[in-house]
Amino acid sequence: MKIWIMTDLEGVAGVFSFEEHTTPKGRYYELARKLLTQEVNAAIEGALESGAEEILVVDGHGYGGINIEDLNEKANLLSGRPLLLPWALDRGFDAAFIVGQHAMAGVESAHLSHTESHTSIQNVWINGIKVGEIAIVAAVAGYFNVPLVLVTGDKAACLEAKSLIPQIETVAVKEGISHGAAISVTPTKARKMIKEGAKNALKKVNEIEPYKVEVPIELKVEFTEESKSSAEILSRKSYVKKVDTRTIKIEDEDLLEALKKWWL
Numbered sequence: 114m115k116i117w118i119m120t121d122l123e124g125v126a127g128v129f130s131f132e133e134h135t136t137p138k139g140r141y142y143e144l145a146r147k148l149l150t151q152e153v154n155a156a157i158e159g160a161l162e163s164g165a166e167e168i169l170v171v172d173g174h175g176y177g178g179i180n181i182e183d184l185n186e187k188a189n190l191l192s193g194r195p196l197l198l199p200w201a202l203d204r205g206f207d208a209a210f211i212v213g214q215h216a217m218a219g220v221e222s223a224h225l226s227h228t229e230s231h232t233s234i235q236n237v238w239i240n241g242i243k244v245g246e247i248a249i250v251a252a253v254a255g256y257f258n259v260p261l262v263l264v265t266g267d268k269a270a271c272l273e274a275k276s277l278i279p280q281i282e283t284v285a286v287k288e289g290i291s292h293g294a295a296i297s298v299t300p301t302k303a304r305k306m307i308k309e310g311a312k313n314a315l316k317k318v319n320e321i322e323p324y325k326v327e328v329p330i331e332l333k334v335e336f337t338e339e340s341k342s343s344a345e346i347l348s349r350k351s352y353v354k355k356v357d358t359r360t361i362k363i364e365d366e367d368l369l370e371a372l373k374k375w376w377l
């Protein structure tokens with residue numbers, strides 16, 4: 114069994130602040146990377162005990178969130194930028210996990226929620242439905258027939274994952290009290306919960322369908338007011354339509370092509 118693990122930093126137990134934990138200038142950035150790496154190790158241990166033979170970890174947080182020195186030696190790491198699609202998902206994986214995930218932009222009681230960038234993106238829709246990073250990762254995995262079976266993160270991220278994939282296993286390691294504050298379990302507790310979650314997820318791997326997005330794809334991206342120049346620049350491309358001063362639309366027969374047209 115081959116397992117693919119996407120990782121992010123904002124949904125990790127003990128990570129509380131964009132400024133202090135998730136950027137290299139923050140005083141707790143090294144701590145946050147350590148906390149994420151240990152949560153990923155817990156998921157890896159759960160996967161190994163469930164029969165996984167090959168594990169690829171993807172360092173998905175913008176600035177990087179994995180400390181490879183501390184990563185379980187049974188896994189390999191995909192990192193560096195740009196992290197081009199399809200993030201190695203075309204290499205025949207049996208199941209996907211997301212560890213350390215936050216909810217999409219604009220959700221109530223969601224800790225550190227955003228979609229791709231908390232400074233530049235307001236909202237993203239695929240086929241008229243508002244989506245966050247979970248749906249995007251689930252859809253790219255689903256494109257390669259890989260089911261997303263585990264999401265760990267804050268409670269709002271877990272609810273978001275369940276709304277897309279009802280049978281998915283989720284592990285909520287904290288609960289947002291506001292966008293900037295949360296009640297978190299301790300890292301030690303989080304690791305125990307995540308290891309159990311990984312085992313539970315792999316028990317039902319054959320019952321969870323890959324998440325598929327219907328074609329043709331309509332991808333709409335609304336930038337924030339301060340980043341609306343991104344909409345202006347993108348809308349000069351022939352394949353991008355301008356919806357309003359800060360919103361663009363891309364239509365394509367293929368999900369990956371649509372996403373590449375946004376990110377390139």
Ligand SMILES: [Zn+2]
Nearest residue numbers: 121215229246
């Ligand atoms: Zn993220």
